[in-house]
Amino acid sequence: MHLLETLFYTFVALGVLVTIHEFGHFWVARRCGVKVERFSIGFGTPIVRWRDKFDTEFVIAVLPLGGYVKMVDARDGNVADEDLPYAFSSKSVWRRIAIVSAGPLANFALAIVAFWMIFLSGEVGVKPIVGDVELGSDAQQAGFESGMTIVSVAGRPTPSWGDLSKLLFGYIGDTGSISFQVALPDSSLTADLDVPIERWLREATDPIPLRELGITPAYELQALDLAMIEPDSAADRAGLMAGDTVTQVNGEPIERVDIFIEEISRNAGQTVVFQILRGEAQTTIEVIPDFVDRNGEQVGQIGVQLAPRGKYPDAAVFHIQHGVFSAMKRSWDETADYSVFIVKSLGKLLTGDLSPKNLSGPITIAKVAGDSGRAGFDNFIRFVAILSIMLGVMNLMPIPVLDGGHLVYFMVEVVKGSPVSDSAQIAGYKVGFVMLVGLMLVATFNDLTRAFL
Structure with a gap:
């Protein structure tokens, strides 16, 4: 099906x-x-x-x-x-x-x-409020803290996480620094933070700039489901099934998706104990992640696609209502932004600033089409x-x-x-x-x- x-x-x-x-x-x-x-x-x-x-x-x-x-x-x-x-x-x-x-x-x-x-039909966005900052990450060293709101990058406003991600993507392959302006939590004060970069993410496959900086959005994870299991993968051999909900890994509750990913990545060849909710039944399954090469580093992989369920804090979510003409102006701007974004991406591929491993073909297009269709009409139309x-x-x-x-x-x-x-x-x-x-x-x-x- x-x-x-x-x-x-x-x-x-x-x-x-x-x-x-x-x-x-x-x-x-x-x-x-x-x-x-x-x-x-x-x-x-x-x-x-x-x-x-x-x-x-x-x-x-x-x-x-x-x-x-x-x-x-x-x-x-x-x-x-x-x-x-x-x-x-x-x-x-x-x-x-x-x-x-x-x-x-x-x-x-x-x-x-x-x-x-x-x-x-209206626009829903999520303010770029910092959730967690990874210890020792570039973001922490630059002074980022939980609760800060990222106001702009190099003077360009970042009203939502999507806007922020598109701006950060433009820095891939660059050397220099990324200049952020942040609003301090529970305060009207702002601060300027600079993150130094050098040939940033040039060799990365499927780069996610926020994750690489060490910033996690404020997000309340409610459940982590397994959407798909790769045949003959470590997950498949261990007995994990699509539709399973992971409640714990190695005895620890899953509070963030990146923690789950890190636990898998750093335990290649070692037993990882999953607590699974399958239907109404709780069960324990042991999985030994396979070794795979990711950006020149041997990491663990179990062969699953994740479907996290949760919500952003109410304070981070904003709504904008549009009339006929304001919606048209917004659609022109969105089309222009994506056009520029795609042209810049192609330019980075041609100059070597973006790895050719990021080129996607018909299989990825089909996967995203299916995922967006199942996510709802608006998501499919946007795709x-x-x-x-x-x-x-x-x-x-x-x-x-x-x-x-x-x-x-x-x-x-x-x-x-x-x-x-x-x-x-x-x-x-x-x-x-x-x-x-x-x-x-x-x-x-x-x-x-x-x-x-």
């Missing part, structure tokens, strides 16, 4: 994103006078097909993992003389730019509408919005075979006054194809080797 739900949410998300992207190309092509021969969602054997009055064939195929819009193009050959004025290749370079740009722009528009729908932004940004990358690659060719044509030669374009497409296949292989490999806890 879990797998079927994951596949359902994945196909719904990808189906919506691909349809909107290709519709952007289709809609602008029609308005630029280009004849569209086929609008296909999916690949492989058609399930449904029909034609409209303009003789465009619409297809829904069996594999909903992509799509395409096929326009009349003289470069393909065998174009009827009466269709030549309606060929993509016959249009001005600016019209071709508009048609190619329309796909990614449609993805950004979808994200804006999705965020707008979310914000219309679709973010994924739509990612699709828009990725398609604008200047790689031949992507929309961004076509745009590069067109801009060269604008500068030199004539199209890029067919031979140069074909050579570029071959290079671009190899690059995309390579990226997909790396991302899928990361998916397959990304460790469970």
Whole structure:
């Protein structure tokens, strides 16, 4: 059932994103006078097909993992003389730019509408109030204490944990310091704290800046459930099951998720005693964590995915009500913030400031789609919005075979006054194809080797 739900949410998300992207190309092509021969969602054997009055064939195929819009193009050959004025290749370079740009722009528009729908129903955030500070951590050495509220980073406001996390991500790979302004607990006073960094988290896999600093949000953990057990893992061999609730580890109650993770990590090859609530029954299970390499260090891993249950302190939670126009402005801002965030992330990958191990592929996308779908409608809509932004940004990358690659060719044509030669374009497409296949292989490999806890 879990797998079927994951596949359902994945196909719904990808189906919506691909349809909107290709519709952007289709809609602008029609308005630029280009004849569209086929609008296909999916690949492989058609399930449904029909034609409209303009003789465009619409297809829904069996594999909903992509799509395409096929326009009349003289470069393909065998174009009827009466269709030549309606060929993509016959249009001005600016019209071709508009048609190619329309796909990614449609993805950004979808994200804006999705965020707008979310914000219309109100916005809930959590103030960045520090819960615990790890002993000996960078945060403790800088002077962080429990109960402080992080007001800003380098002068940029941090009204919520999400805003703070996005700002901290921008420091990955940097050397220097991170400047925080914090509000002292039960006081109107503020303080400036600096955390020195050097090539910060450059080699880390799945970096979590807050955890690396040693800061834990104020959070009241109520239960720690096991959402999934990796087959043939230490947890599986010991008899742990999805749905189990962990109440104690080595005789100690679990007050924070990071304490549980640390207990597993530092006990590789040693027996860890779990107190488990399974249904109404209490049971004890002994698990011996496997040795795994994590960022060059041998640590313990049992092969589970956690599903903590709890709540943030009432004082930390804030609510914002939006009207139609304020929700629209907020959705524009959110889309712009995520777009910049994704572009910076890609830049850090290209410069080596972010490890390529952080590239994620279809397996991770499917997992997050399933998790967000099960978490509720708003969470799933937010996931679709973010994924739509990612699709828009990725398609604008200047790689031949992507929309961004076509745009590069067109801009060269604008500068030199004539199209890029067919031979140069074909050579570029071959290079671009190899690059995309390579990226997909790396991302899928990361998916397959990304460790469970």
